[in-house]
Amino acid sequence: MNTIQSINKNRLISLFSHLVSIDSPSLGERNMCDEIIRRLEALAIPWEEDNTGEKIDGNAGNLYAYIEGTLNLPPLLFSAHMDTVEPSSGKKAVIASDGKITSAGNTVLGADDLSGVAAILEAITVLKESGLPHRPIELLFDVSEETYCTGIGQFDFSRLHSKEVYVLDLTGSIGSAAFQAPSILSFRAAFQGRSAHAGFSPEKGIHAIQAAARAVTLIECGHIDNTTVNIGTIQGGTADNIVPESCILTGEIRSFSDEAARSRLTLIQNIIEQSAEEAGAAVHFESQTLCLAYCTEQSQPVVERFVNTCTKLGLTPHLQQTYGGSDNNHFVHHGLQGLVIASGMNHCHSCQEYTNVNDLESAAKLTLALMLSKE
């Protein structure tokens, strides 16, 4: 059987449309999880859902499944996240005559990441119905990826057998894959000044907003070498006639070098503390590691297989860096070699998000071919 012909395009598109019609916001993935479970059971694939939902206050856990191989080869893991960003309530797939698929305009489409979920589900359906020899396959459909991977952060990685993973969760043409992603650090600085009446006795106050503003003007933002810095929010003050007592500044740093990200963080903390001191204010600075940088070497089998498979299918492989974090940051730091691969999503995280019929089909073909690969 020709694997390229074995993806059922109509079935895939109706599957994708159906998945889109299911509300599945971060922490509210129950219905999506149940739908995937139903489909796994229809294919007699055993599954397990962990208790991540309870831990992160969501209503569903990470869904893991294992498909026995008929080839005596090491297993491969395929992963896609179940949640979608807002606005998502009542979303639906609108398919144009040219094959472009959009939302109705008032929500995201959710191709991020239902294109990945659909590709995996269609590929395993073909695996099961065709009887084609394949390696063992592990699947992981995780929750709350869009909230800085909090779902997969709770997953017990020791249950995985695979040493290699394909995360279907990238924009771009099918054949694109990210092999490198940054560390992402967030920071929060709470400036504490002193309130005073702005007219009667402003000199008695310590202006927390000015202290924070001083820091903002000194912190370099944007691209700095292989690092990016952003001040994302600033909040402070209560009324025009009060010298503001507090001001909270938040931001983030991304870098392909974890070390560079951390030294940039120290620099920013110093600027913030010095700015507070000069204004006579106090400041409480805290930071969080949201993702750890990784780089999957291009000589790794997970990359070579991807490139070879794309080439066989007539897709142009395109290996790239991404400034976005994904579940792959977690996989790599738990000892797997991984790529994030394009699954058919564009203009993600906006109501203009779209995909198209051909990309969904190509992504499913590629997923199937990877599952069938003998290298």
Ligand SMILES: [Zn+2]
């Ligand atoms: Zn995504």
